[in-house]
Amino acid sequence: MTSVLPFWLAILLALPAPAGSAGAPADTAVGPGTEVPFVAQSGLLCGGAAAAMLERFWGARGVYPTDYARLVHPDEGGIRTDDLARALEARGLDVTVRSGDPSVADAALRHGLPLILLIGSGGTRRHYVVLISRSGETARIHDPNWGPDRPIAWKALETSWAASHYWALVATGHRPAWIRTVARSDSASHPAVRLPRGALSALRAGRYGKAKDMARDLLHGPHRDPESGWRLLATARWLEGDSRGALQAWNRVNEPRLDLLEIHGLEHVRFQALAGRVPITPGRLVTPRLLALTRRRARSFPALAASRTDYRPNVDGTADVEISVRERPRVPSGPWALASPAMQALLRHGIRVGLGPFTGAAERWTLHGTWNPASSGWGLSLATPAPVIEGIVTVRGDWRRERFRTAVAGLTGIEQRRRAEFSVREWLTPHVRATAGAALERWSDRGAVGSASLGLVLATSSDRTWLRSTVERWAGHGRPFGRTAMEGRLGLSSSEDAQWWMRGGLMLVDGAAPKMLWPGAGSGTVRAPLLRGHALVVDGRITGPVFGRGLAHATLERFRFWRFGPLRAGWTAFADLAGAWRSAAGGTAGPYLDLGGGLRVQTHRQSAEVALAHGAQGWRWSGTVHTGLPWSGRR
């Protein structure tokens, strides 16, 4: 390729690395780092993605790998180096290409410049990556095929880079003046905005109320100018910290369109595994609903422990959406990771251990077991983003045994079940999640049966109020049977130091259903509904008075707590109400009302509680551990 080198860049790259230099000092990273925006590749466009990253580093927006699609030679597996350099020059960057000299990387990084490297990718294949920093013997690259900011040993990178004889490309622009918007939406052509006098100074001075009043005048006053009014209102709301309200106002003028989806914090999960699951794509109007759905889907990703989704408006009327994630540890280790399973083992006689992801697909393995004498079992499940359809697929295999005693004649019984299940769940809207599943089962007393299930969850954004319903049908050997359940929670009030909430439900099974499917109420160990003054398990067998083919239950609870960071610790006061019909005792049992209190430690998703409750059988102690919401699949 031919290029006119900027004088200073030519001098810089011509300088050899200092003799004996091992590169960057071990404790100081050199290079622009994550200032370089990450762009994922599609198809054979690793070169296009790398070029788009460099363009965006120098201030361009609306640049995507597909802009370089015409340069791809499918038979050669990508874009030729010369073509890539020429295309970048044609788009306004000063380009320098070097090969044969690995020291060019350190020279460029020391001056804060990212480089495109062509590295070996197995056999004769080559792959473009962007080198963004180096710290001692560790380099960090944006790999368009995997994800942003990935660490790699410098030696390994150098070895793989040698496959292209150390081909490197450095490009320079004129940031920050060189802001170029490539129009992907109609947002690039803004109508004129004329603001009332004093509006801008009010915003600059932090008088957002006054600015909003001016916006309302523009929207509803005698000199209507909705375009300017919505923009002023949006900006005032944004600066005030009301990002949702700002987005609603911008949406009224058909802005902002997505420019770039950023995902930070990925370690073992591929960028595309998550980006492909969220409903937001470049050029699409960013709305509160779309953002909320993105937030939901990111949070339900099996391999992630936490995520935060936000947007940031750009000066050209577009917006970037940023998802910050924290992956679950592949293997639990250290005292913190063992504390939760230890608590579960102590209070619930059960354990649940999560493993993975072991591939970039973000899959999560869960091994679970219980050794309660009344209800024991073990199982293994795999949850992963569905490869073809939208949603999270779960494949689960488990074995369970439960022991019962009927109160009328004191008869005892044991039921065992082996089960293989396949289910798919997905958030259809920010407030509606649907689940469908099918399973094959073998029961100890009735042979093989098949089952199908449908479920629906309706939840508010905070998850404090939700409603869940499930319908399941079994058919095979013997009479078919079914189960229907509806359960909900209503957050009554929530403040800095106290919560009031109510939870209740109704569950029904057919007459032919095995007892393992019967609902019951007790301490929450072998069945979830609470009646903490009554024992559901006696002498290692499920036999509580509130155990039958039909169950209605409700709990009213107050939690008064003190906060220490994410921990909430305090006391609870509660009233549990439950009754069963067609019960193990025959006929109707209850309703019973148990009153009590306890001590609870709670985090965002987990809680442990020790409670003392008074019911018909006197005072009873109980201990419970909850992990996640009851419909999150992590309980």
Next chain:
Amino acid sequence: MRRTTLILLLFGFLVPLSSTHLAAQQTSGDDGAALRSLTARPTRQERDRATVRDFLKSPSVRKTAAAHGVDIQKLQARVGTLDSTDAADLAQRIRDAKSPAAQAGGDTFVITSTTVIIILLVLILIAVS
């Protein structure tokens, strides 16, 4: 006729004047760019997270974290997932610890504050998931 012409002339003169007066209440140019540039300012949540990140970069904090066996890089990488309440709480604690009143108490107080904040960060970002 002369009277009608005079009225029309007067009307023709007053209308532009009135328009000029109305226009004077609004700026004359396009304010769109100035308005959009205001959104480039960091928001309160961004400032809170930046405060936490800066805190973790400090050599004394790194030393304290290392003494407690805490991987500061891991914490640094996870600050982005802090929700706005936790970020605001931590940022406020950090600002309080850096305030002249807190410094006046001597090194012991500062180290104690640092330790407390690191423990909180560990709880939020590593222990609690």
